[in-house]
Amino acid sequence: ALIYIVTPTYTRPSQKVDLTTRLSHAFQLAQGIHWIVVEDSDHKTTLVANLLSRTGLPYTHLHIPTPGHMKRQPHEKPWAKPRGVLQRNEGLRWLREELQSSNNLDGFLYFADDDNGYDLELFDEIRIIKRVGVWPVAFVGEVMVEKPLLKDGKIVGWDVAIKPEREFAVDMAGFAVSVKLLMDHPEAKFDFDQPPGYQETYFLKGLGLKKEDMEPKAKNCTQVLVWHTKTKEPVLIQEKILNRKGKHTDEGMEV
Ligand code: UGA
Numbered sequence: 065a066l067i068y069i070v071t072p073t074y075t076r077p078s079q080k081v082d083l084t085t086r087l088s089h090a091f092q093l094a095q096g097i098h099w100i101v102v103e104d105s106d107h108k109t110t111l112v113a114n115l116l117s118r119t120g121l122p123y124t125h126l127h128i129p130t131p132g133h134m135k136r137q138p139h140e141k142p143w144a145k146p147r148g149v150l151q152r153n154e155g156l157r158w159l160r161e162e163l164q165s166s167n168n169l170d171g172f173l174y175f176a177d178d179d180n181g182y183d184l185e186l187f188d189e190i191r192i193i194k195r196v197g198v199w200p201v202a203f204v205g206e207v208m209v210e211k212p213l214l215k216d217g218k219i220v221g222w223d224v225a226i227k228p229e230r231e232f233a234v235d236m237a238g239f240a241v242s243v244k245l246l247m248d249h250p251e252a253k254f255d256f257d258q259p260p261g262y263q264e265t266y267f268l269k270g271l272g273l274k275k276e277d278m279e280p281k282a283k284n285c286t287q288v289l290v291w292h293t294k295t296k297e298p299v300l301i302q303e304k305i306l307n308r309k310g311k312h313t314d315e316g317m318e319v
């Protein structure tokens with residue numbers, strides 16, 4: 065069974081190294097992955113097209129821009145506006161169309177943001193999901209690890225510091241679903257107008273899920289297989305000074 069992985073991505077200095085070394089190398093080793101990369105852009109960039117064709121992975125390259133008024137401004141709080149919403153929905157649109165015509169509902173869907181770190185064993189856990197799997201995510205929600213709370217092997221709540229009252233207090237990186245479930249709920253998607261932190265809950269509720277449906281993975285949610293890392297912006301002060309004088313150190317090169 066294939067794992068369809070949807071990755072929103074946007075142009076920035078670390079985009080190529082993140083997509084290549086954090087994601088594509090892991091996906092190549094994991095095997096059986098179809099990578100759906102959705103650029104937050106009004107066109108498909110050659111940088112992303114080039115790196116995708118080099119991966120040797122089966123992939124789909126899409127794009128959809130986030131309008132300016134939906135983008136977080138520098139003065140706004142990190143959680144003021146959700147990111148990647150239109151891109152994940154565009155990935156879902158393509159995937160549903162693909163599954164419709166392929167007639168093969170034996171597969172999984174996972175949302176992999178473009179700067180997290182993924183352990184290969186995560187993909188083995190995804191392949192044994194029946195409908196929906198959940199597991200811990202490190203370095204998210206301002207704690208070392210956010211994780212589901214278990215009682216007698218069942219998920220009864222969430223060990224998180226921020227908004228524990230959410231029905232599904234799980235990061236985007238902390239769950240995957242079967243594509244059959246996705247096709248049974250054609251309306252399930254993400255929505256810009258949800259309160260901060262509620263994208264995952266909104267999507268999972270759209271799939272008609274309840275806490276009791278969640279299948280704990282990663283050794284009953286005791287193992288960390290994904291890290292919500294963030295790549296530090298490189299310091300480019302000298303580059304900007306040079307640019308003003310007409311010099312670009314990366315002229316004729318793709319970084
Ligand atoms: C956290 C969550 O882990 C994300 O799933 C959630 O989308 C995000 O917050 C949010 O604020 O909505 P965080 O590391 O803060 O993640 O966010 P980013 O990694 O910067 O962005 C999430 C995804 O959206 C990434 O794959 C990124 O490439 C993409 N993105 C970001 C865009 O497509 N466009 C943008 O303008 C910014």
Ligand code: MN
Nearest residue numbers: 177179180293
């Ligand atoms: Mn991130």
